[in-house]
Amino acid sequence: MSLTLHMQPLASCCWKVLIAFYENDTPFEAKIVDLSDPAETAAFQALWPTSKMPLLRDDARDQTVRETPVIIEYLQTWSPGPVRFIPGGAEAALDVRLMDRLFDLYVQEPMQKIVGDQIRPAVAKDSYCVAQAPAQLAMAYDLIEARLADRPWAAGEV
Template sequence: MALTLHYHPLSSYCWKVLIALYENGTPFEARLVNLGDPAERAAYAELWPTAKIPLLVDGGRVLPETSLQIEYVDRLHPGRQKLLPEDFEAQLNVRLWDRLFDNYVMRPMQGYVAQWLRPEAQRDAAALASTVEDLGMAYDLIESRMGDGPWAAGPGFTMADCAAAPALFYAAIVRPFPPGHARLHAYFERLLERPSVWRCIVEARPVFQYYPLRHALPARFLADA
């Protein structure tokens, strides 16, 4: 098997790539990384200096950065779900929404969780408030600019939706979607109906206990109804 994904089942960016692989039925070896272990982190940093998860390895080739990983799989290991359209304008739109979800949803969500990983006395209240505020801007942006889809970049499920699912899953725990944001609510529910997305949630259940905001996880994600 050529592809190896270094990952952790709790990680939002790992879900992003797992969703792409599951959508495509791409064969790969999943290799668990524990970045909390200093020796394991040091060995992992040898593969790529940022030591971020996930990393995709194809034979001798190491691919960092989730958007690149998905584009690579889409082009060189294509499966049943095309994640990047052929048309250039349509590609730009997919990449735009991929960037928006990574930079304006995933990033503040991660910033908030990073504060929660600190001992309570060391949490920065201003940083917490500013990440929550940033998520509010992102929700307004999605609500006002995303269109009727049904997917982030139009009629087809793409890389942008791979980014959106974990970003919105974890962001909604930090800041629930505003009641009036009907499009955002409906889009998130559509994402949850994708078997690839639900599979990531189910596979994370055994490790949700390590998620610092586990007390706020909606019950529907913890067990099947």
């Protein structure tokens, strides 16, 4: 198997990339990374010091690919299937990239601040960041609701 996805099954960032794999029935092997294990963490950080999943390893091309939008574009380029993730037209492609940024930076990030804080020990809690997060999420949801008022998808057509 050439493609190995280093991932955590409960992580929404990993689902984002899994959708791209499943849409095109692209074969891959999942490597579940346990960041509670110091040895696994060290091995993963040698590949990507940020510790953030997912990460794609392509042995056939000897490439390691980081960051969800980059992994998705990599799959489109090097393991293409019937479903295109980034449209061919320049305007439509920019629109998809804008939505990708909106969901990653203004939905995922505040959501993870809230969820992450719940599972941290009391001494490590970050009340300032968590206090900002709901307002940021509400702003993003308003943007998304307005955009979806007359369309079924965040970008593109059915």
